[in-house]
Amino acid sequence: MKKILYILLGLILLVVIGIGALVTFVNPNQFKPLLTEQVKKMTGRDLVINGDINWRFFPTLGLSVGETEFRNPKGFAEPNLVQFKQADLSVSVLPLLSQHLDIGEMRLDGAHVFVQTLANGHTNLDGLMAKKAEAETTTTENTITNHDQKALWKVSVAGIKLVNASADIRNDQTKMVAQLNHVNFTLDSFQPQTWTKATFNVQGNVNALTFSAQGSTDINLAADYKNVNLKALSATMSMTDGNIDIKNAALGLDQFTLGQWSNVTFSVDGKVPNLNFDTHGAVKVKLSTDHNVITVQGLKVTNDLVGKTLPRPTINLVVDADATYDISQKLTLVSQLTLNADGTMVSGSGSYLAADIPDIRFALSSDAINIDDWLPAKTVATNSNNNASAAAAMNTAVAKENNDTSAQEPDLSALKNINLAGMIAIKQLTVDNADVANVKVVTSVKQGVATINRFEANLYGGKVTGSAFVNVNSALPSYRLKNTISNVNVLPLLTAVANNKLLAGKANITTDLSGHGLSEANIRHNIAGSIKVNIADGAVYGINIPDLLRNAKAKLKDQTNTASDTTKKTDFSALTTTLKLNNGFAATDNFQLASPLVVITGKGRTSLVNEGIDLMVNSEIVASGKGLDKIKGIAVPIHVSGTWQQPKYNLNIKDLFKNNAELESKAKKEINRGLEKLFGDKAKDDNIKNAADKLLKGLFN
Template structure:
């Protein structure tokens, strides 16, 4: 027993003598030239150690290094890449004999890191990870000893009593993007750190990125795997706040119950704050898993609830809930959304999609909904008096003209140049511009600044609409092309819903082929070109009763009072056809045809798309007998349509009526002469009265 004790005492004495000899005869400052030389050799940079390197003995043997800096190449805004005021490192001696590296408390104080990217793309990190340069500066026998050294290193075990980073800072500057990130008061602590042992880590940081200031802090427990390749986490909690003068994140929180490679983790998060005219309170949860190969992140059961309020919304308050399942392939930078459900105040949309991160991101999607009311999401129109009507009442035509001035503001569609999109949309019931549309199907794409609706189809008021469209934003003014076909659509409820207009009824078949430059209302009205072919069957024109106009005209010619009837002001027809040609702000036609059992109507004219004025001449011919119109059967009666789209005005053109109909003109002259005889008797033959009557007839018929 005494022999064993003597042996132990001898070993202890040997260690003490060895340490004493180490401290007495070895000055650590003599390593400065060696360290700086090796750093220069490997990196081409200067390592400057201004402070002393000294021994430390408590709690374990170690070294303390004073003020130290690792230089940047010339041409950068700061001289040092890394610098610190004081670094302490201690190592237990005896465990080294068992190939175990036990490091005591590691403390780094006042460290600062500066990273800069110049305008030409060069950074002060370039060359530090150049493996070829390192290999060229390595010793010639390193390659021969690689396998032996690897075997030795694999037997070593490393443990750290604690790591502490105190009052560190960093600055990351990018001259290409003109961004500067400054991180201040960085503090980090890590408890007893060794493989297969749970230890606690804490951090707090403050910083600023351009005008954005932020702060963050958090804590977690971690466990390093025996092979040092994986790490487990548990009880992770972090919170952050930020403000850039416009956007304020008052409080953002992130929680994680545990994290192990290949296993599900429960994540919770919450954030509240505000941007101009909008405040938000968002919270959610999900299950997350990272695959064993560290390449695939799987998200399951994601639920995000957003409570929104502010004038930026179509409603004063909104509640939007998103549920989703997704995966992300890190190598391919590809996100796949297998399930997406959105509920925005009762408007529900579901679907799937993908997102490929690239210089021009690529998006694919398929969305569907049972019911969407677009109108309910648009800003409410202010209830103001109709300025045009008010102006008209007082005779102010200039004010009325202003009321018709369309907007000249072009929508900003520049984002279409920076994304590729392809997808499908299906909606069972859709309300847009107050019109009810059903069974909507849309196939759309965006590529190289061209947005295309490849196929559009829907049911519309007992009929169907199909079409295609495209918008190209690669020029100063965006250009567009639209083709569609409307088949057997009931036009009265459509016009009533869209334009509050109830002047035309019937079954509409319309084919449109239109194009133009500019998407503002003013540019559309001025620049649209193309044609619209219209065929309306079994219809009615409301607001005018053409047979009544003809009967009243005949009564006036005979000197009789207008017929007072209770007949509704409408004109029925069996078919209405025309081709509208659009260009230079005008829509014109020269083949307007309306056929009915009583009348045959043809016409030509135009309407101004800018001020909505109408100038249309309609020729009406009675083609059937009876109804008090036998005397003018076969005679073409001209009717002028003026006014505007909201208030068209109809007027019988008496001059053209008689000018083009000799028989009717003769009958009218006889009726006028008969009236003069009744009025003046024998004096009607007086030359003065005859001359006056002739002048009246010339003014009427010419």
């Protein structure tokens, strides 16, 4: 027993003597030149150790390194890439004999990292990895290492602490400046195949955005240090920049292992200008064992939105999706996507290829969408006596706003930076109060040209087909629209869209229009092309042309037309015209309306800018009966004026008489007979006759 004690005392004495000799004869500061030389070799940068390197004896033998700086190349805003005030490292000696590197707690105080990207794209990280790889290659070539022996070494660290660290990250290209302050990180221990706890907290800002974050997780490092398992991850964050205010963002993860499903939960509660949101959701995520494919399954995100800018006071938006992301190909495949906004549902699939110009493919469908439900409500002006002045002021302000915005071009520059192709199918679509069924749209965007390759839909008993494109590669975007409307009931369509009940019939319309500029003002001024209209078996409401002619005939005879038809409409069998659009006007020279009683032809134009109408229509009675016998065959000119919403119809008596000598003669006789009844024998007086002649000339000339 005494011998054993003597042996132990001898070993302890030997260790003490060894440590004493180490401290006495080995000055760790003599390693400074060696360290700086090796760092220079590996990175091409300077390592400056301003503080001393000292021995540590408690709780284990180790080293303490004072203030140290790792330099940046010239041309960057700060001299150092990395710097720290104090670094402590301890190593157990005896385990080294059994090829076990047992490191005590590693502690780094006051570390600061500065990363900068210059305006030319160069960063202070450029070249580090290349130098490191070159140095490692040289070391490998010049060192004979037994791989099997190297594999026997085990490394363990009692703990890692990063205390009061900071970082500055600048990007001069994007004008982004990020600062991380009060960065603290603790790892209870660092030993492969052993679960250990990690915690962190950080504060900072990105430009005007300030944030703070904290969290914890359990970590298990693989034996080869290449993979890591996680469990019980929990993190929270808050941020604000004056406009964005995230009160609480939370992330939870039950576990993470390569090739296995992880259950993730998340929530964000905050607000942006005029919008409050509460978003929360859950998803299953899996990363493949080759670290290349991320699979997302059962993603469900619920968004509760409240704000004045929304078309409704509150909106509940739910997103469900399944997707995969191939990291090497930068390709996202969405196999299933469902959007539900307050009961309006859209489903589909798609893909996204990340590139300089992203490429998107999609197919979307919906049973029913009411666009009107998602547009701002139209304001109805009040014109009561009590607030007439306020209503007038409001109308003036609205008109001014409309004038200011009507010339503003929409910003479509994003079309230059995306490639897109897809299809949309909607069973029932409501837009501007019109009901459209079985909508199918095939569209694409490439090199700044957005194209509707095919559009088709059922519309009020008929069908609409067409195509269109918009090219945004010029100062003003150019466009072309071609479509065909077949057998569409006009009256319910006009009633729904414009509350206009002036026209009925079955419409067949062919449109070919083009122009440049997509603002309302530019469309009205610059649109050009043609619209061919053929409406069969219809009626024009608001005017009864045969009755108008009968009344005119009765007035000439100083009679009352007792057989007047009070129905204000003119039936027709066909209405045809070709509208030619150019220079802000739509004009026609071949307007024709044929009906059993009357044939109407006309020509004229309407302004697309102020919506004024200037149309001359000739009406000719072609049927007998109903008091029309005596005016059959007479072409009666009618002038249509006013506006689109309030057209006015006037019988042009001057042109009526000019074009019909017989009718003019009859009218003059009726006027002379009326003068004789009124003045008797004095009707032949020269003064009265002269006055009557002037009246007749004004009437017929």
